[in-house]
Amino acid sequence: MSRKFAPVLLVAILLISLFAGCKKEPETIKIGLEVPLTGDYAYEGQGMEKAVRLLVEQVNEQGGLLGRQVELIVEDDAGDPTQAALVAQRLVDAGVVAVIGAYNSTATEPASEIYNEAGILHITPSSTATRLTQKGFQRFFRVCFLDDRQGLFAAKFMKEVLGAQNIAILHDNSTYAQGLAEHTKRYAEEMGLNVVFFDAINPDDTDFTPILTNIASAAPDAVYFTGYHPQGGLLLKQSGELGLDLQWVMGNACNNPELIQIAGLENAVGTYVTTEPLPKDLDYPEAKEYVAAFEAKYGEPVASVWWLMAAEAFNVIRYAIEQTESTDPAVLAEFLHNEAKDIPGLTGPILGWDEKGDRLGTIHVAYVIDENGNFILNPEQPSP
Amino acid sequence: MQFLQQLVNGITIGAFYALVALGYTMVYGVLKLINFAHGDLFMWGAYLGLTGLTVALAALGYTTPWAILPVVIFVMTSVALMGVLVERIAYRPLRSAGRLAPVISALGVAFILESLARNVYGASWKTYPQGLTPSGGLVLAGGVRVSLMQIIVLVASFLLMAGLYLFVHRTRVGTAMRAVSLDHDVSRLMGVDVDRIIMIVFLIGPGLGGVAGLIVALYYGSFDFTLGWIFGLKAFIAAILGGIGNIPGAMLGGMLLGIIETLGAGYMSPQWKDVIAYIILILILIFRPTGLLGERVAEKL
Numbered sequence: 001m002s003r004k005f006a007p008v009l010l011v012a013i014l015l016i017s018l019f020a021g022c023k024k025e026p027e028t029i030k031i032g033l034e035v036p037l038t039g040d041y042a043y044e045g046q047g048m049e050k051a052v053r054l055l056v057e058q059v060n061e062q063g064g065l066l067g068r069q070v071e072l073i074v075e076d077d078a079g080d081p082t083q084a085a086l087v088a089q090r091l092v093d094a095g096v097v098a099v100i101g102a103y104n105s106t107a108t109e110p111a112s113e114i115y116n117e118a119g120i121l122h123i124t125p126s127s128t129a130t131r132l133t134q135k136g137f138q139r140f141f142r143v144c145f146l147d148d149r150q151g152l153f154a155a156k157f158m159k160e161v162l163g164a165q166n167i168a169i170l171h172d173n174s175t176y177a178q179g180l181a182e183h184t185k186r187y188a189e190e191m192g193l194n195v196v197f198f199d200a201i202n203p204d205d206t207d208f209t210p211i212l213t214n215i216a217s218a219a220p221d222a223v224y225f226t227g228y229h230p231q232g233g234l235l236l237k238q239s240g241e242l243g244l245d246l247q248w249v250m251g252n253a254c255n256n257p258e259l260i261q262i263a264g265l266e267n268a269v270g271t272y273v274t275t276e277p278l279p280k281d282l283d284y285p286e287a288k289e290y291v292a293a294f295e296a297k298y299g300e301p302v303a304s305v306w307w308l309m310a311a312e313a314f315n316v317i318r319y320a321i322e323q324t325e326s327t328d329p330a331v332l333a334e335f336l337h338n339e340a341k342d343i344p345g346l347t348g349p350i351l352g353w354d355e356k357g358d359r360l361g362t363i364h365v366a367y368v369i370d371e372n373g374n375f376i377l378n379p380e381q382p383s384p
Numbered sequence: 385m386q387f388l389q390q391l392v393n394g395i396t397i398g399a400f401y402a403l404v405a406l407g408y409t410m411v412y413g414v415l416k417l418i419n420f421a422h423g424d425l426f427m428w429g430a431y432l433g434l435t436g437l438t439v440a441l442a443a444l445g446y447t448t449p450w451a452i453l454p455v456v457i458f459v460m461t462s463v464a465l466m467g468v469l470v471e472r473i474a475y476r477p478l479r480s481a482g483r484l485a486p487v488i489s490a491l492g493v494a495f496i497l498e499s500l501a502r503n504v505y506g507a508s509w510k511t512y513p514q515g516l517t518p519s520g521g522l523v524l525a526g527g528v529r530v531s532l533m534q535i536i537v538l539v540a541s542f543l544l545m546a547g548l549y550l551f552v553h554r555t556r557v558g559t560a561m562r563a564v565s566l567d568h569d570v571s572r573l574m575g576v577d578v579d580r581i582i583m584i585v586f587l588i589g590p591g592l593g594g595v596a597g598l599i600v601a602l603y604y605g606s607f608d609f610t611l612g613w614i615f616g617l618k619a620f621i622a623a624i625l626g627g628i629g630n631i632p633g634a635m636l637g638g639m640l641l642g643i644i645e646t647l648g649a650g651y652m653s654p655q656w657k658d659v660i661a662y663i664i665l666i667l668i669l670i671f672r673p674t675g676l677l678g679e680r681v682a683e684k685l
Contacts, residue, residue, distance in 0.1 A: 230509045230608070
């Protein structure tokens with residue numbers, strides 16, 4: 001910059017800050033949302049944005065929080081760890097109080113380091129990898145439940161409901177899927193089941209016939225796939241086309257109507273999915289009210305439980321700010337750790353969090369895909 | 385039984401690699417250019433096929449598999465035109481600029497085509513309409529299953545490759561192509577319109593690539609915008625393995641890569657298949673640097 005303009009610029013900056021100082025409006029409360037709006041998980045991320053935006057609008061219409069308007073800042077991490085770190089820094093620089101995100105554990109992990117360093121309250125709606133809460137981050141929480149819980153549920157389901165003795169487990173090497181696969185294996189073996197096949201696919205591949213042929217020759221009573229729905233759909237399709245007689249059970253990342261689209265209905269029928277209950281099956285007044293408001297605003301149902309979990313994360317932040325009358329992340333985190341109990345949640349009453357930031361309790365259930373291509377609550381569930 | 389089934393699986397994957405590899409090989413034959421944009425032209429075939437099928441099914445209400453035929457023609461011509469356009473804009477101005485500049489230009493085109501697909505069609509997985517492809521198949525001795533779609537894919541790729549081979553070796557234009565692949569200047573002295581021949585190569589290569597994209601999308605039923613990158617890379621390797629610039633070589637290289645990968649995935653683990661496949665690739669190239677069939681320079685392309 002030339003010397004001539006420097007004084008002019010200085011005066012301009014002074015003037016602008018003078019006007020800014022005069023503004024009567026209280027500052028907004030900035031909440032960050034870091035989700036994949038592009039990439040493999042774009043469908044989930046875009047729905048999560050809609051879900052949170054609805055609550056933000058409702059809050060602002062009712063006068064905001066502590067008399068201040070809420071400003072939602074959305075960043076796209078594309079489900080990618082490198083981009084996640086980048087946009088996490090952007091949110092920190094924007095001055096957010098709390099962040100909701102990311103969708104997948106692989107993206108949440110690097111972002112959580114950055115939020116932790118910046119001292120921001122960080123709530124993931126959907127990342128269930130166990131090790132995320134094992135780093136001693138005091139301001140990191142989940143509103144979803146751990147992989148560890150789901151692994152236990154899946155093993156129990158295959159043993160008690162399917163009567164399986166020999167099971168196969170397949171993951172895709174992602175942080176989340178590998179964690180869930182290993183927990184399932186551990187619990188299954190503790191229950192006396194034989195894990196006759198344990199391996200991973202490469203999620204960049206399109207053709208899984210080699211490993212399917214291999215799984216079939218191990219003749220398991222049930223196959224548990226812990227990866228995401230694009231690959232889950234292809235596995236079901238190719239398994240059907242190879243004429244393999246495999247009983248598929250899939251983890252909660254396959255809890256998505258696109259699974260059936262990709263697989264083709266005839267290949268998807270009879271597949272079980274272990275997951276948190278679908279939004280429409282939640283029997284709480286808060287859930288019903290929210291689901292109805294979502295449909296009224298967007299003209300589509302809350303298709304994925306992760307959309308609801310994102311809304312739940314915002315709900316928790318709102319509750320904490322209202323109860324503590326503070327926007328200091330330290331105060332909010334302290335409150336969630338020690339005082340928050342029985343919060344009226346969208347996904348059922350929230351019992352609270354343990355010292356690591358994991359949500360207490362569990363709500364997993366098994367769904368089955370019926371002949372009409374719907375996920376219906378399986379009539380038979382394992383003992384609690 | 386498991387081995388034979390894995391062989392069938394591998395040949396199917398190999399046929400796809402071979403189809404895409406043809407495009408790399410043809411362009412390399414005449415221009416000595418590795419057209420990195422080819423994988424993304426192939427991916428555009430899958431997307432344009434989706435558009436074509438959606439329009440055909442909505443407008444004409446086809447209920448038979450014949451709805452695919454006009455879509456094949458639509459995809460083939462539009463991707464071929466894209467190929468010619470790419471050559472005109474990104475390669476022809478660099479024809480005398482040495483070998484590095486066009487390769488970088490090709491990488492640039494690849495990124496542009498990929499981002500374009502993502503922005504136009506969105507980043508989510510796309511699925512083809514159900515019920516267009518025939519289901520069912522044969523169960524051979526020992527329980528080995530070959531689906532009707534696999535047979536169709538194999539026959540279609542073999543016919544396309546055989547047709548291309550005959551075209552290059554039995555027609556006047558094909559002879560001109562082989563001449564151009566040997567020497568541009570001498571061909572020009574002999575009265576060959578080199579620019580026109582290169583244009584024809586960029587019609588045929590991407591045209592076939594586009595159809596390959598359509599077939600892959602029909603076969604697997606779903607894909608996203610990264611399709612071109614993965615298949616493109618594997619097909620490029622297949623072309624090198626068989627001897628780049630050589631049509632039967634592309635076919636052999638594709639089949640071989642598909643089978644090696646499948647056996648690696650089936651007998652060890654999908655996590656190891658690329659390690660195995662590329663160790664074998666490196667070994668072959670150490671002993672035969674020009675690829676398996678690459679040595680007959682005069683008969684290239």
